[in-house]
Amino acid sequence: MFVTFLTILIFVAATSEALNCTNPGGPKAVKCLESFHVFIELGDNAKGFNISNKTSTTKMIENCGKFNRCRRTLDCLIEQKFVYAVNITLMFCDTVQFFSKQFIPCQILLDARASECSKNWNPYPKEIPDKVKMAEIQKVACENFFGKHGCMQKEITETCGAEMWTGFKKNNLALNTIIGACKLEER
Structure with missing residues (x-):
């Protein structure tokens, strides 16, 4: 091909x-x-x-x-x-x-904080063979694309600043466009 x-x-x-x-x-x-x-x-x-x-x-x-x-x-x-x-x-x-x-310096700070939000954030879960179960897992991941109740925005803004949050958001939305994991409305 x-x-x-x-x-x-x-x-x-x-x-x-x-x-x-x-x-x-x-x-x-x-x-x-x-x-x-x-x-x-x-x-x-x-x-x-x-x-x-x-x-x-x-x-x-x-x-x-x-x-x-x-x-x-x-x-x-x-x-x-x-x-x-x-x-x-x-x-x-x-x-x-x-x-x-x-983003590396911010990631180091986030890892050091080890918050529940950061630890549980996973908009791109690992594929599993069961397609029905995978669809449900991906649906939940998409609903929480920036963490439960959007907690990653608060986490990154408080830890690394608003500019880093803007870059994080922009690049994750771009990555989602590439991968096509979630159908997201304007966030």
Whole structure:
């Protein structure tokens, strides 16, 4: 499937000169598509990505940097599915960057407090084989997306400040958009 997707993307990149773009189908675009391949492989496994694993996070940030530096070579590609995939990738990269860099000091403080809210917060529960039970577990997790009665807002604001809460909220909503775990109304 990936080979087919990559072939289509290369074809679109190579033929997009007809769109009067500045030769987006050249070697730079192909090289950029190769770096994009890492994120396509991640695909459905984004939910299982371990943000606390420094090795995988460092590698992902490196891949995000490579992709971010070359992504402008893909701007003339107008296929909506591809544009969506690029935007989701950039969103994922921003989220990984936030949680593995900016949020770490706050996470340490939250862990030290060891509050019930923080300990019980889990908007992305581990999958279980029983689909009916999993649907119920996910429903409860979505109802408490930012903790029971929204307690994570209070917890993070008191511990780390309002700006950190804003970043935490923004990046968790982005992560939810990527994973598609919860259908959330504007929060």
